[in-house]
Amino acid sequence: MSILEGLHLAINGLTANRLRSILTMLGILIGVAAVILLVGVGNGATVAVQQQIQSLGSNLLSVFPSNTRSTGGVQQGFGTGSTLTMDDVKALNNPQTSPDVVAAIPNATGRAQITYGNQNWNSTLTGTTQDFPSVRNYQLASGAFFTAADVDAANKVAVLGQTVVDNLFAGGDPIGQVIKINRISFRVIGVLAPKGASGLNNQDDLVVTPITAAWDYLLGGRGRNVQQIYVEASSAQANTAATAEVTQVLMDRHHISDPTQADFQILSQQDVLSSATQSTGVLTLMLGAIAGISLVVGGIGIMNIMLVTVTERTREIGIRKAIGARRRDILLQFLIESMFLSGVGGALGILVGVVLAALLPSLVSSLPAPIISSPSVIAAFGISVAIGLFFGLYPANRAARLRPIEALRYE
Amino acid sequence: MITLEGITKVYRAGEFEVAALRGISLHIPEGQFVAIMGPSGSGKSTLMNVIGCLDQPTRGRYILDGYDVSNLSEDQLAWIRNRKIGFVFQSFNLIPRVRALHNVEMPLIYAGDNRQRRERAMAALTSVGLQSRASHLPNELSGGQQQRVAVARALVTDPAILLADEPTGNLDSESSLEIMKLLRDLNQQGRTIVLITHEPDIAAFAQRVVRLRDGVVLSDEIHPVALNEMVP
Numbered sequence: 131m132s133i134l135e136g137l138h139l140a141i142n143g144l145t146a147n148r149l150r151s152i153l154t155m156l157g158i159l160i161g162v163a164a165v166i167l168l169v170g171v172g173n174g175a176t177v178a179v180q181q182q183i184q185s186l187g188s189n190l191l192s193v194f195p196s197n198t199r200s201t202g203g204v205q206q207g208f209g210t211g212s213t214l215t216m217d218d219v220k221a222l223n224n225p226q227t228s229p230d231v232v233a234a235i236p237n238a239t240g241r242a243q244i245t246y247g248n249q250n251w252n253s254t255l256t257g258t259t260q261d262f263p264s265v266r267n268y269q270l271a272s273g274a275f276f277t278a279a280d281v282d283a284a285n286k287v288a289v290l291g292q293t294v295v296d297n298l299f300a301g302g303d304p305i306g307q308v309i310k311i312n313r314i315s316f317r318v319i320g321v322l323a324p325k326g327a328s329g330l331n332n333q334d335d336l337v338v339t340p341i342t343a344a345w346d347y348l349l350g351g352r353g354r355n356v357q358q359i360y361v362e363a364s365s366a367q368a369n370t371a372a373t374a375e376v377t378q379v380l381m382d383r384h385h386i387s388d389p390t391q392a393d394f395q396i397l398s399q400q401d402v403l404s405s406a407t408q409s410t411g412v413l414t415l416m417l418g419a420i421a422g423i424s425l426v427v428g429g430i431g432i433m434n435i436m437l438v439t440v441t442e443r444t445r446e447i448g449i450r451k452a453i454g455a456r457r458r459d460i461l462l463q464f465l466i467e468s469m470f471l472s473g474v475g476g477a478l479g480i481l482v483g484v485v486l487a488a489l490l491p492s493l494v495s496s497l498p499a500p501i502i503s504s505p506s507v508i509a510a511f512g513i514s515v516a517i518g519l520f521f522g523l524y525p526a527n528r529a530a531r532l533r534p535i536e537a538l539r540y541e
Numbered sequence: 542m543i544t545l546e547g548i549t550k551v552y553r554a555g556e557f558e559v560a561a562l563r564g565i566s567l568h569i570p571e572g573q574f575v576a577i578m579g580p581s582g583s584g585k586s587t588l589m590n591v592i593g594c595l596d597q598p599t600r601g602r603y604i605l606d607g608y609d610v611s612n613l614s615e616d617q618l619a620w621i622r623n624r625k626i627g628f629v630f631q632s633f634n635l636i637p638r639v640r641a642l643h644n645v646e647m648p649l650i651y652a653g654d655n656r657q658r659r660e661r662a663m664a665a666l667t668s669v670g671l672q673s674r675a676s677h678l679p680n681e682l683s684g685g686q687q688q689r690v691a692v693a694r695a696l697v698t699d700p701a702i703l704l705a706d707e708p709t710g711n712l713d714s715e716s717s718l719e720i721m722k723l724l725r726d727l728n729q730q731g732r733t734i735v736l737i738t739h740e741p742d743i744a745a746f747a748q749r750v751v752r753l754r755d756g757v758v759l760s761d762e763i764h765p766v767a768l769n770e771m772v773p
Contacts, residue, residue: 135650146638449634452595453694454623454651456616535595538634 133466140467143439154435155475158517161425162479162510163486168421170487170500172414178498179410183403185325185333187267188366190399191373193359193380196392213384213393214356216341219259221379222361228375230368233261236341237358240349244294244337246309251297254336255311257344263322265362273305273320276340284342288316292324293335311337314347369398428475429517436468436525447529448537461530468522469515476514480507542701542733543569543592548601550587550756561587562598563756569702569735574728576736576747584756586706589737593626593704594618606701623652627695631707633687635679635694642666642675645694652698665693669723685716692723702733709743721746 144151195213214236221227222234235258242255256262260278263270276287288311295304304318316339325333345354363372373396380394381387440447447460484507487500550562561584569575579585590596591603594610597618603611606625613621628634635644646662649655666672669689679687688708695703705724709717725746728734736747744750745764752759 142638445634446636449636450647450651451619452593452622452628452634453648454619454698456619456651458616459651535590538595538630 136462136466137470139463140470143467144470150435151471154431154471155478157428157431158425158472158475158514159479159482161421161428162476162514163483164421164424165418165510166480166483166502166506167486167500168417169414169506170502171497172410172417173501173503174498175413176407176410177501179406180403183399183406185267186399187362188399188403189363189369190265191361191363191369191376192397193361193376194395194397196395214359216354216356218380218383219356219359221383222359222376227379228372230364230372230375232362232364233265234359234361235259235261235265236356237360238341238344238349238355239357242311242337242348244298244309244311246298246307249298251294253294255344255348256336256338257341257349258338259341262338265360268325269323271321271323275320281340281342284340284346286314286316286343286347287319287339289320289322289338290318291322291334291336293332294337295321312348366400369400373398425513425517429521432468432471432518433521433525436464436522440464440525440529444532444537444540447532448534448540451534452538457530461526464526464529465519465522468526469518472518473515476511479514480510542571542606544604546602548591548598548603550591551599561756565758567751567758569733571733572731573749574734574736574747575749575751576738576744577751577753578739578744579753580739583753585737585753588753589704589706592735593628594621623648624698625701627698627700627703629688629691629695629703629705629708631710633691635687635690637679640676640678641671641682641690644679644690645697648694648698662697665697666690668696669693684712685719688712688716688720689723702735703727704735706737717743
């Protein structure tokens with residue numbers, strides 16, 4: 131008996147009990163659709179997180195002060211030390227000692243209460259140097275960024291993020307306007323292009339000033355302290371080399387010889403990316419596993435129905451055996467039937483899953499758009515057919531092993 | 542064509558052993574039309590299962606068309622049933638939901654014999670006069686027509702013997718007569734036929750009647766040809 135012949139028989143058998151076949155298929159359909167959809171949501175989340183992290187710059191290194199240790203040995207929080215200085219930044223910008231570093235910028239942050247006219251807005255203040263747009267991967271939407279001269283002179287100039295502009299200027303042009311940051315007047319000289327507000331934090335809600343001006347006028351009481359240094363490596367591949375150079379330069383400057391005693395820590399976006407990818411990968415796996423359970427339930431449904439079918443058709447099996455069907459012919463007939471059920475259910479499930487995935491963003495806007503990859507579709511279809519094979523094997527084998535005289539006598 | 546030597550069949554029912562056949566020896570030459578008769582419990586169904594290779598004898602030898610089939614595996618028996626035996630059952634045993642022509646084709650499908658399959662099935666259906674019913678489902682046919690489809694199915698592989706188990710048991714007398722005339726015609730074309738029945742007037746179509754009782758051959762007589770020709 132050929133496969134084609136078996137398929138013909140299977141369709142014939144399945145159409146004899148249409149409702150039952152459709153309900154059985156539905157079990158697999160729901161399972162496969164759930165797998166496709168949930169894995170798609172997981173993948174969507176992974177990609178969203180990756181994009182978010184990459185928008186910070188995949189060649190970005192962050193240098194933090196190490197934990198401070200009180201005299202009693204009590205660990206303070208991460209980054210609580212104040213060991214980084216502006217001179218460290220300058221040293222890192224020396225191409226002789228750190229050739230893989232394109233630029234290093236300091237970061238001094240605080241909250242900023244900004245007012246313009248009768249509008250006010252609370253935002254994040256970032257005090258830094260002229261290399262900020264390049265290192266932090268920001269474009270300018272209008273105006274200009276401040277220069278090295280502005281930093282040296284501690285000029286009271288500010289560059290705003292789009293969110294701040296939206297909240298203070300309501301459509302007006304902010305360039306050249308004077309705003310007050312923590313009651314000190316600053317002139318707006320540029321607006322950063324939006325990076326897109328995504329998930330964790332809004333990267334467009336910030337106001338950037340020369341670090342010197344921030345120290346002098348805005349972050350009073352904290353001294354000339356650099357909370358963080360951002361280092362731009364020449365490429366994502368140069369991250370390792372740049373990390374080594376930064377480590378060496380800072381250890382030399384801080385007179386530390388043992389790397390385990392370093393008073394700073396370097397975190398690359400690559401590290402952040404890989405750990406985030408890992409956790410979203412676990413999420414995807416979990417979602418897939420939960421959906422997989424419904425697929426197994428669907429498989430049990432197939433087995434159940436196939437057992438009923440075999441019992442119902444005992445006499446037919448007897449007839450087929452009497453006219454010359456071998457065990458494998460009967461086995462094949464029922465296996466093809468169960469695999470056809472699961473295969474068609476799976477194919478329809480893929481269709482439903484893809485359609486639901488396309489509709490999902492408009493139904494639930496808080497979820498990242500699901501991403502359906504062709505390997506997951508192929509795998510889902512393969513698994514559904516395999517489920518038909520696995521759960522069909524026992525009933526089919528039962529049919530194949532019926533003795534012809536007993537099967538013929540069955541009423 | 543068929544040689545049975547000392548066929549014994551013992552069934553176990555719990556602790557008891559029931560001997561359905563106790564040493565049956567029988568030779569059926571090619572082209573013969575044999576009726577096997579006997580009351581229920583005489584072992585004729587068991588004998589039919591053995592001859593039809595649906596069951597294997599406990600002891601004894603069975604040669605069918607030159608093949609010793611007493612000790613074959615299940616799949617080998619399936620092959621013998623497919624190639625050497627054409628079955629006609631009391632309850633027709635057509636496969637439901639499958640059209641008449643496809644039912645007739647079925648043995649060829651299992652034979653893996655695809656040469657002009659459809660044409661050969663159609664020819665078999667034509668030989669029983671049902672070419673116009675080829676695309677009907679079994680439940681759209683009368684009992685007599687269903688049985689003729691079953692005969693066509695039995696013939697399609699050109700088997701060595703036609704084994705008919707109470708072929709008229711579920712038919713009215715008119716259809717019964719039709720089926721028996723069909724079998725007689727086939728026999729006259731040279732087909733070996735083994736007929737199992739308990740009705741004397743059905744057995745009368747055969748040339749030879751073997752009577753069984755309690756698992757042994759009670760009588761074995763050749764009928765006068767005259768009886769065979771009483772029916773026009």
